[in-house]
Amino acid sequence: MTPRQQIHLNLLKMNKPQPEQYEEAAYLIDKKLLKGDYRRSNGKDDYGEIFDILIDRLTPDGMDYLEKLEQIAAQAKSQEQAQQHRITAQNFSPMQMQQASKLWHERSGWRAFVFLVVVGLTVAAIAALFNFG
Structure with a gap:
């Protein structure tokens, strides 16, 4: 215009x-x-x-x-x-666009591993408290 x-x-x-x-x-x-x-x-x-x-x-x-x-x-x-x-x-490279379309646990294997370990330990601790408490 x-x-x-x-x-x-x-x-x-x-x-x-x-x-x-x-x-x-x-x-x-x-x-x-x-x-x-x-x-x-x-x-x-x-x-x-x-x-x-x-x-x-x-x-x-x-x-x-x-x-x-x-x-x-x-x-x-x-x-x-x-x-x-x-x-x-x-402004985004093809790799960045590909990573942006993935979920957080698909982008980094070590993050998923750490998350699963923390969740597993938390569930085990809660189960131990209810069984022995």
Whole structure:
């Protein structure tokens, strides 16, 4: 999504335009995508600059354009997420991916052995307490 489209999306969502967005808002009003009015300066120093803008509502064409921009934004977001997922997947080696898919006891034989010994000793100790206690 281009920066200009981002500004249009922001304005079409009826957010108050910032002074640096007045030209784009006037463009949308001129193209009949927004219903509103603006005033240009007649002063010597800033002749032709927009100094006041009033946006009333979206026009039907503006609603269509807003839907189109929202679809573009959604596609851009999904592409960005897919790109982020690809980058994350590239950071793992095939061995790391294989290890990540295994359970903890499949990754390391000595861990499983130690775990089983500890569990066995604990069960034996509990059984001994109940039998002789």
